Amino acid sequence: MSTQPAKIALVTGATRGIGFETARQLARNGVHVLVAGRNPDRAAMAAETLRGEGLAVQPIHLDVTSDETIRAAAGDVEREFGRLDVLVNNAAIRIEQYGKQPSEQPLTQWRETFDTNLFGVVAVTQAFLPLIRKSAAGRIVNLSSLLASIGTHSNPDSYAYSDHFKSLPAYSAAKSGVNSWTVHLAYELRGTTIKVNAVHPGYTKTDMNDGEGYFEVPVGAATGVRMALLDSNGPTGTFVHMDETVPW
Numbered sequence: 001m002s003t004q005p006a007k008i009a010l011v012t013g014a015t016r017g018i019g020f021e022t023a024r025q026l027a028r029n030g031v032h033v034l035v036a037g038r039n040p041d042r043a044a045m046a047a048e049t050l051r052g053e054g055l056a057v058q059p060i061h062l063d064v065t066s067d068e069t070i071r072a073a074a075g076d077v078e079r080e081f082g083r084l085d086v087l088v089n090n091a092a093i094r095i096e097q098y099g100k101q102p103s104e105q106p107l108t109q110w111r112e113t114f115d116t117n118l119f120g121v122v123a124v125t126q127a128f129l130p131l132i133r134k135s136a137a138g139r140i141v142n143l144s145s146l147l148a149s150i151g152t153h154s155n156p157d158s159y160a161y162s163d164h165f166k167s168l169p170a171y172s173a174a175k176s177g178v179n180s181w182t183v184h185l186a187y188e189l190r191g192t193t194i195k196v197n198a199v200h201p202g203y204t205k206t207d208m209n210d211g212e213g214y215f216e217v218p219v220g221a222a223t224g225v226r227m228a229l230l231d232s233n234g235p236t237g238t239f240v241h242m243d244e245t246v247p248w
Contacts (some may be wrong), residue, residue, distance in 0.1 A: 005032035005056065008081050009228065010073075012064055012124060013091030017206040019142065020050075020226075021221035022088055027055035030228060031086065036073065038063035038091075064091045064120030074127040083134035086228045089121045089178075091222040094171050095210045102169040110170040117174035122181055138194035141227045142182050143185045144239060144246075148175035151247035179248060180237055186237030190194045196234040200221045200246050 009026050013019040015037040023033045023051075027050060035050065035057050037043030043059035050057045057109045061071040077082030077084055092116045097103050121142060132138035147165060153172065159165065181197050186196040205211055223242055227234075239246045 007031045007085040008034070008077075009086035009088065010034040010036055010060065010062075010077065010128065011088040011090055011244065012062060012120075013070070015039065015046040016030055016109055017208065018201055018204060018220045019088075019090040020046055020218060021217045023054070023057060023223050024050055024055065024086075025052055025218070025221055027057050027087070031056075031079075031229075033057045034060045034077065036060045036062040036091075038066075046171065047048065052158065062124070062227060064124050065115050067123065070123055070127045072105045074131065075179070077128070078131055082131075083223055084128050084131040085137070086139045086141070087125065087128050087132060087137040088141045088143070088228055089124060090224070091120060092117045092171075092175075092208070094168065096168050096170055098164055098167045100167050102166055105167070105169055106223070110173075113170040114177070117171065118177040118181070120200060123137065123179040125181075125199050132194060133192070136193065137232060138192075139228050139230060140194065140196040141224050142178050142198045143176050143197070143224060144182075144198040144200055145175040146202075146241070146246065147170070147172040147197075148179050148200075149239075149247050150176065182239070190236070193232070195227075195230055195234055197227045197230075197236060198239045199227055200239065200241040202241060 009018050009031045011023045014035040016225040019026045023035050027033045035047040047057045047059040060073050064067045153160050182198040202215040202218040205216045
């Protein structure tokens, strides 16, 4: 007779960067992690790497822009586990070109960015929420960004107040939408044991950032992992980086 894992987590966009490291750190904390990726071969390779470290993970095909793969993944999780304890909405893209003015970024890039970075988050959450409701203490973690913070963007002393980061209006706006979704969902679930939070990982040295940043990837993953493992006294409806609250 099979024994169910104590906690089951699904991390989107988990084949590289912060998502991959989030899966690793959760698994090191005893969580059974579903390594989700839009490319099933890359998801399988990422899971194999982590299994080689002795970690309890398995791959799952999930493209956050594909309703078909989202439904299929939710069905697979329901049949195998009957619940989901942790959902980390990590998958995101950055396709805008540095150096262009905000008004010069084409509308097609706005639509593509929003499809993944905002609509994908909502679609995945809606599909898995019935399974998260079956958890004794569900956790939803939405990967946001300091670029989502309107207050930070307006602060001349912030690194976001620069030509470099003002080149990313669609990315920034989509992440602001993720923050708004976080607050709305936390309100909906306020009377339950489910906690919903947004996190800023920090300016991390990932492929998305062309290898630039202040933090190595393990540090960038740490805030999301901490919020995924919150105990019953932890907050909900917050936007945090490490131990600090980030302005909306």
